[in-house]
Amino acid sequence: MKPTLTWSLPLAVFLVACNAPSGTFAATPVYPDELLTTPGTPEVVAKGLEADGYALALSAYTWGYPLVRMERVMRDYIDVPSPKPPTSYRAPLNQTGWATALATSDAKDMPTANNDTYYMSTVLELSEPYVLTVPDTRDRYYVVDMFNMWQELEHYVGRRVTGTKAGRYLIAPPGWKGKTPAGMKRLDISTNKVWLWGRLQVKQGEDTAPVLALQKQFSVKPLSGKTSAAASLPPLPDIGNDEFGFFKHLAFALKSTDIKPADKALFAQFERIGLKKEGFDPGKLSEPTRKGMARALKDGPAVAMASLASTSSVRNGWNWATGLDSFGYNYPLRALVAGPYLGGQGEREAMYPIRYTDSDGKELSGANRYVVKLSSAPPVNAFWSLTMYNADDKMLVPNELNRYKVGTDTQGLKVAADGSITIPIQAAKPDGENSANWLPAPNGPFYVILRMYQPRPEVLDNTWKMPQLTKAP
Structure with a gap:
C-alpha cells in the first residue's frame, strides 16, 4: 500500500506554482504580522490601554485645544x-x-x-x-x-x-x-x-x-436693534488642579459648538477615553488608560509647537509658515496658532517669519550681539516691522528707548545708499553708524518676528530673500 501524502498549504502552493505555465511562477510573499503572535496577557493589555489612552488624548488635545482656548479667551476679553x-x-x-x-x-x-x-x-x-x-x-x-x-x-x-x-x-x-x-x-x-x-x-x-x-x-x-447690557457668557467649569481639567473644559465647550461633519469620525474615537458630546466621564477608565492620557496632556503642547517645524519651511534661518487661514486637517498647527500666535492671519494679509537661532543654529540670547541686514525694505503694499519678544513669556521686551520694533515708521531709520538696512540686535545700546536702527534685546533668550503686511508676490515666492541674522564679533 502506497503511503498517504499530507501536503501543507505552503507546499501545495509551491507545487501548483511549479506546474504553472512557463513565465508565470510567483512565490507567495510572507509579511511580518506581530498581531498574530501577540498574547493577550495582562501585561500586554495594560501596555495597549496606556498606548491607546496616550494616542487618543494627544489627538483630542491638538484637535480640541483651539475650542478650549477660544472659550477661555472670550471670557477674558469680555x-x-x-x-x-x-x-x-x-x-x-x-x-x-x-x-x-x-x-x-x-x-x-x-x-x-x-x-x-x-x-x-x-x-x-x-x-x-x-x-x-x-x-x-x-x-x-x-x-x-x-x-x-x-x-x-x-x-x-x-x-x-x-x-x-x-x-x-x-x-x-x-x-x-x-x-x-x-x-x-x-x-x-x-x-x-x-x-x-x-x-x-x-x-x-x-x-x-x-x-x-x-x-x-x-x-x-x-440687526434687530435690541441690546442686552446684562448679557454675558456662563462661567467655565471650575477645574482646580484636576489632571483632566482640559477635557472637562473641552466637553463643556462642545455643548454649545457643533462638531464639523468632517471631524465626526475622529471625535467618535474619543469615546474610548470618556469624551462624548454629552460630556467627559473618566470614571470607567482603567488606570493604564488614565496614565497614558496624563502623559499625553504633558506632551501635547510640544507636539503643537513642533508643528511649526514640521509644516513650515525655513528661509535663510527663518521659520516660514503659511496657511494660517486654511489649516485643513493640520490640527497641531491650528492649536499652535490658537495659543501663542492667537489671531494670526493668512500669508496674503500678513507674513510672520519667526527667528529663534543665529546663522550658526545657536539659540538667540541677549548675552550676545547680532546683526540683521536687509538687502532692501521688504516689498509690501502696507508696511513692515521687526519686533523683539522674550522667549519665555512671548511678550514685548522693556528697554530704555521703549522701542519694541524697527520698521517702516521708525523715526530716523538709517537706509544705506544701496537701499540696505542694517539692524543691530543686542541688550546694550550700540555705537556706530547704524545705532539709530538698534532693536533692543533682553538679557536672556529671545526671538524676533519680521511682520510684512500685505506682502507683494516677490516676498511670497522667495524672489526677495530673507535677511540672515548673524552673531556680531
Whole structure:
C-alpha cells in the first residue's frame, strides 16, 4: 500500500506554482504580522490601554485645544478691568473694544502682540445677526478678522479684501434664513459665537487724535436693534488642579459648538477615553488608560509647537509658515496658532517669519550681539516691522528707548545708499553708524518676528530673500 501524502498549504502552493505555465511562477510573499503572535496577557493589555489612552488624548488635545482656548479667551476679553489700561481692547459681550495705545511690555493680554496697530476685540454671541459698520479710513491700513470657535479665520474686512471705503457687513449665524438688508454684504459664520479681531495702523510719532476719532466710527450692533447690557457668557467649569481639567473644559465647550461633519469620525474615537458630546466621564477608565492620557496632556503642547517645524519651511534661518487661514486637517498647527500666535492671519494679509537661532543654529540670547541686514525694505503694499519678544513669556521686551520694533515708521531709520538696512540686535545700546536702527534685546533668550503686511508676490515666492541674522564679533 502506497503511503498517504499530507501536503501543507505552503507546499501545495509551491507545487501548483511549479506546474504553472512557463513565465508565470510567483512565490507567495510572507509579511511580518506581530498581531498574530501577540498574547493577550495582562501585561500586554495594560501596555495597549496606556498606548491607546496616550494616542487618543494627544489627538483630542491638538484637535480640541483651539475650542478650549477660544472659550477661555472670550471670557477674558469680555472681563473689562477698571480702570481699563489704554493698551487693553477688552469690551463686554456683544460690544466693541479698542486699545487706545500701542502694545508695550506692560500689555499682557496678547502673547506676541504687534507694536504697529491699535487692536480691536469684539466677542459676539450670535443669537441673531449682527451688523459691522466700518468708516472710510482713507487708505489707512486696517483689517477686521472673523474667527469661528475653532480659531479658523472665516472672513476678512479691510484694506486688502474690501478696500478702505465705508461699508456695512451682516454677520450671519449658522442656518440663518433671513433677508440681507440693502447695502450690506452677508458674511456667514459657521459657529454660534464669533471673535472679531481688528487692527488699525498707527505710525510712530503721528498725532493719534484722528486715529482715535476713526475708531469710534467702527460699530457692531444687532440687526434687530435690541441690546442686552446684562448679557454675558456662563462661567467655565471650575477645574482646580484636576489632571483632566482640559477635557472637562473641552466637553463643556462642545455643548454649545457643533462638531464639523468632517471631524465626526475622529471625535467618535474619543469615546474610548470618556469624551462624548454629552460630556467627559473618566470614571470607567482603567488606570493604564488614565496614565497614558496624563502623559499625553504633558506632551501635547510640544507636539503643537513642533508643528511649526514640521509644516513650515525655513528661509535663510527663518521659520516660514503659511496657511494660517486654511489649516485643513493640520490640527497641531491650528492649536499652535490658537495659543501663542492667537489671531494670526493668512500669508496674503500678513507674513510672520519667526527667528529663534543665529546663522550658526545657536539659540538667540541677549548675552550676545547680532546683526540683521536687509538687502532692501521688504516689498509690501502696507508696511513692515521687526519686533523683539522674550522667549519665555512671548511678550514685548522693556528697554530704555521703549522701542519694541524697527520698521517702516521708525523715526530716523538709517537706509544705506544701496537701499540696505542694517539692524543691530543686542541688550546694550550700540555705537556706530547704524545705532539709530538698534532693536533692543533682553538679557536672556529671545526671538524676533519680521511682520510684512500685505506682502507683494516677490516676498511670497522667495524672489526677495530673507535677511540672515548673524552673531556680531
